Amino acid sequence: MDVQTLLSLLFEPGFFTSEPVRTAAVIGAAAAIVSGVVGVFTVIRGQSFAGHSLADVSSAGGSAAFLFGINPLLGFLGMGVLAAMSMELVRADRASERDLVTGVVTGAGLGVAALFLYLDMTTSSTTGAAVTVMFGSIFAIPASLVPLALLVGAGALLAIGVLYRPLLLSSLDPDLAAVRGVPVRLMGLLFLIVVALAVALSAITVGAILSTGLLIGPAAIALHLAKRPGLAILLAAVIGVAVTWGGILVSYDSYEWTGGRGWPVSFCIVMLIFVAYAVVAQTGPARERRQEHPLPSGEKPHVTSAG
Amino acid sequence: MFEDFMVNTWIAATLVAVVAGIVGFFVVIRGASFAAHALPLSAFPGAAAANLVGVNPLLGLLVFSGLGVAGISQLARRGRRDLATALSLVMLLGLGALFLSRTTEYFQAVYALLFGEVLGVSNADLGPVALLGAVSVALIVILFRPLLLSSVSPELGEARGVSARLMEALFLSVVALATAMALPVVGALLVFSLMVGPASAARALTNRPLSAMLLSGAISVVTVWAAIALSFISDWPVGLFVGGLSALTYGAGRSWAWAGERGL
C-alpha cells in the first residue's frame, strides 16, 4: 500500500480543502492550546468544578447572544467573566464552601440561561438553540469569527505568561505566596477570569458543557506524565491540539462510515480524551497518587480476644 | 394556578423538593456540590438514549446516573475526586452529544431535560417519582448516623467500623436516585440548585443535625412552591426562579450566620 492510499484511507476526500474544516481546525487548536495551558493551573488549584461551572454559566451569555443576534463568543465571554467575579466575591476559606458558592452561582446562572433559551425558542423558530449552545457546532463556525477567537486566545495566554510565577506559587501554596507578598485573592480572581476566556473559546467549539473536557482532560493527562509544571503545560497544550484535531478528523471521516450520519465532533474529542486518560492512569504515577488518600483501603482491625 | 392540570405539578414538585432538600443536607455537609451537579448532568443523556432505544426514559436516567456513580468512584480510586467527577461527567455528556445527533425531533426535549418542564406532569409520571423519592428518603433515614459520622470525619468513622469508601458510594447512589426522580420535573441543571441552596441556609439556622436536615427539606419545598407560582405568573421558566431563589437562600443563610457571630 503506498502512502497515497494510506492517506486517503485516513483522511476522507475533501478534508483538507473544506472551508469549515479549516476554520474548525484553527479555532479548535486555539481553544485546545488555551484550555490546556489554563487547565494545568485549574487542576493544580483543584478548581475543576469552577472551570466546569464557568462554562455552564457562560451558556447563559451564549443563549443571550442567540437571542439578540450578537457575536456568540462575546456572549459566552461576558457571562463567564461575570460569573468568575461573583464566585470570587463571596468569601470562602474552605474548599467545600468554595464548591458550594460555585454551585450556587452556577444554579443562578443556569436559571438565566433557561430564561434566554426559553425566549430563543418562543421568539424565533429555531428549536436548536439549547443543543447548539450546550453541545457546540464546530463545523458551523463562520470564518469571520477566527480573528476574534485568536485575539481572545492570545489574551488568555499573555495573561498566564505575565502571571506565571505568582500564579504558580499561589496555586501550590497560598500561605507561602502570601508571605512572599503575592496578592492571593486578586490572583484567584484574575485566574478565574482567564479560565472564563478559555472556556468561552471552547464553548463555541465543543459546546458549553463539554468544554470541561478540553480544560481538565489534557491537563490531567499531562500532570500524570510530567512532574514539572512548565513541561506539563506544554504537554497539555500538545495533547489538547492532538485530541481536537483527531476528533475533527474522526468526526469528518465518520460521515463516510455511517452513511451521512456522522458522530459529533464533541463526542469524538471527549472519547479520545477519555481513552488517553484511561491509558495514562493505568501507568506509573497513579500508584504514587494513591498514597495521598487519607484513608486506608479498609482492612478490618485484627482483634483477637484473649480475655 | 391551582387548576386541574396543575395539581400533578404541585404534587410532583413537592415530592422532588422534599427529597432534594433532605439529600442536599448531606451534599452540603460533605462538600459534595460538584458530584451533586455532575450526577444529574451525566444522567441526562440517559433519557436521550432511552428515547433512541425506545424504553422508558426513567430507566435510561437510572442507568446513566448509575454509570456516573461508578465512574466517579472508580476514577477517584486512582486520582483526585474533583478530577474523577469532571472526567466521568464529560465522558457521559460526550455520549449525550452522540445520542442527540441521532435525532432532531428531540431538540425540544433537550431543553425540558436540562431545564425542567414542570407543567407537563401526567398521572403516570407521579408513581415512579413517588416511589424513587420514598426509596431515597428511606436510604437517608437508614444511613443517617454512620453517614453523619463519616461526613464529620472519615477517620472517626473508620475507627468505629464505618467504611468511608462504602459511605461515599452509598451516598452517591442516593444522590443518583434522587437525581433520576427529580430530573424529569426540574431538569438536570437545576436539581442540584435545590440540593445546595436550602441545605446551606438550614445549617445556619440550627445547631442540630437532624433538625437541619428536616429544615432543609422544608425550605426546599417553599423554594419550589414560590418558583412555580412566580413562573406561572410571569410565564418565564421555572428554572430561572429555582436557581435565583436558591442563591438568595444561600445568601440569607450566610448573612444569618454572620449576624449570629456578631451577636446581632
Place this chain on the structure above:
Amino acid sequence: MARGEVLAVRQASVSLSGRSILKDIDFSLEAGEFCGLIGANGSGKTTLLRTILGFIAPSSGSVTIDSGGKLASVGYVPQKFALDPYMPMRARDLVALGLDGNRLGVPLPSPGRRRKVDEMLESVDATRFADQRIGNLSGGQQQRVLIAHALIRRPRLLLLDEPLANLDMRSVAGVVALLRRLSQEFQTSVLLSAHDMNPLLSAMDRIVYLAHGRAASGSTDAVVRTEVLSQLYGYHIDVVRVHGRVIVVAAEAEDDAQAAVAHDPVHVAQVP
C-alpha cells in the same frame, strides 16, 4: 499475650508502597497504663497508631488487642481535626455519635442515651459547652469533646494522635491531667503520640520512643538516656535534664545523618 496486657505489639514491621516505615516494633501496654509515643515528625507515630487501629496491616509481626470480651476495644482521637464552623452539630451530637454512630436509622430521643452522653460530657468537663456548635469551640474544648466521643463506650484502649499539638500551654496541662484521671477512673490504657515528651513526664507510666522507624520502650528513666537513644538513632545523642525538663540534643552530624536516614529508613535499621 501475657495476663493483664491490653495491647501487645510484637516485632511488627510496616511498609507503605515498598518503603519500610516501621521496623521490629515491640512493646506492650497493661490495663490502665498511660503511655507516651514520642518521636519527631516523620518518625512513624501516626503509622504505628493506624497499624494498631487495624487500618494498616503489618508486613510482619503482630498487633494484638485484648478486647476483654467487650465489643468496643479501641477508642481513637485522630490528628488534625478541624471541624467546619458551618457544620450543624453540637458537642453533644458528636459524643452521641461515639456511642452509636455505626448504628442504622435516625437517633430517636432516649433518656438512657441522653444520660450516658451527659455523664460523659461531665467527665471531660464539657457540660458548659455541650450545646454549642463544635466548629466554634476552641482547640482545647474540641479535644475534650473528641476524647468524650472516643471514651463513651468505655474502650479498654484509647489511642490519641498528637492531641497536644496546636494547644496553648494551659490547655495542654488540662488535657494531660484529664487523660491521666480518665485512664485511672475507667481503667483504660492510653497511648498518646507527641513530639515533645515534657508535658507528659509526670503522667507517663511508660514511654515508647520512636526514631527512624525503630522503637525503644520502657519507663521514662530507662529509655530517655544517652546510651539508649544514641543506639536508637545510630549516632550520638545527649539527653540533658534541666529544671525538670528533658532536652534531647543530637551531635553536630545530625543534619546530614538525619537527611540520609529520612530518605531511607531501612538504612538506620541496619545500624547496630
